[in-house]
Amino acid sequence: MRPTGAMAGAVLLLASTLAAGAHPHVFAEAKLDVEVDANRTVKTLRHLWRFDELFSSTVLMEFDKNSDLVLDANELDAAALTIHASLAEYNYFQMVTADGKDVAMKPPARLVASFENNQLVMQFETQPAATLPLAGKVSIGVYDPTFYTAIEFTDDDKMAAAGLPASCSRVVVRPDPDVAIAQNQKRLTDAFFTDPTGTNLAKIFATRLELTCA
Structure with missing residues (x-):
C-alpha cells in the first residue's frame, strides 16, 4: 500500500524506502514472546512494539479526527489498520529461518493499538x-x-521462549552493524541498486533469537 495525502506523513515513517535514508528515523522498544507447544513446534510469535514519542505524536495528529488530543477506540483501530496494510510487504519486520532456510509466516489477523504514557503501542501475533x-x-x-x-x-529477556524443551538452548544474537557492513559491503551495494525498497540482507543486521535443539 502506498498511502497518499495527509495519512502518508505517519505511515511512511514505518514504510519508507531505503532511498529516503539509510539510518533509523523511528524507534521502538520491542518484546517478542515465542510460544512452543507440546509437540515441540513453534506455535505463535507475539510481538509488542512501543514507539518513541515523536513518532507517536505524529500518529496522534494524523488520526485524531475529532481534535481532542486523544485517540479513541475507532481512531486507534484506523491507525492499526493503516500500519497493518503498510507493513504487509515487509512481512511485519519478521525474519524467521530454520537451519538457514526462510520460513513463511501467516500475516497477523490484526494489529492492536493503544496509547500509554504518550507512546503508541502496537501488539500482534503471527504463526508459521x-x-x-x-x-x-x-x-x-x-x-x-x-x-x-x-x-x-533493550535486554535479552525481551526475547523469550515459553515451553522450550530442556534439550534446546536459547541465545540472543546482536550483530555489530559495522562488522556486518564491512563483511557484506558488495552484496549490500548490489542489493540497493537492484531492490532499493529493501533487501533480505537485512537479516544480517537483525537482533535475533536463536533456538537450537537436538
Whole structure:
C-alpha cells in the first residue's frame, strides 16, 4: 500500500524506502514472546512494539479526527489498520529461518493499538504458515529491511521462549552493524541498486533469537 495525502506523513515513517535514508528515523522498544507447544513446534510469535514519542505524536495528529488530543477506540483501530496494510510487504519486520532456510509466516489477523504514557503501542501475533518443528536451529529476527525503523530489544529477556524443551538452548544474537557492513559491503551495494525498497540482507543486521535443539 502506498498511502497518499495527509495519512502518508505517519505511515511512511514505518514504510519508507531505503532511498529516503539509510539510518533509523523511528524507534521502538520491542518484546517478542515465542510460544512452543507440546509437540515441540513453534506455535505463535507475539510481538509488542512501543514507539518513541515523536513518532507517536505524529500518529496522534494524523488520526485524531475529532481534535481532542486523544485517540479513541475507532481512531486507534484506523491507525492499526493503516500500519497493518503498510507493513504487509515487509512481512511485519519478521525474519524467521530454520537451519538457514526462510520460513513463511501467516500475516497477523490484526494489529492492536493503544496509547500509554504518550507512546503508541502496537501488539500482534503471527504463526508459521506450515508446521515449524524445533529441530536444528530456528532463528527469529526482527528488523526493518528499509533501515528506517529501529526495533530495539533493550535486554535479552525481551526475547523469550515459553515451553522450550530442556534439550534446546536459547541465545540472543546482536550483530555489530559495522562488522556486518564491512563483511557484506558488495552484496549490500548490489542489493540497493537492484531492490532499493529493501533487501533480505537485512537479516544480517537483525537482533535475533536463536533456538537450537537436538
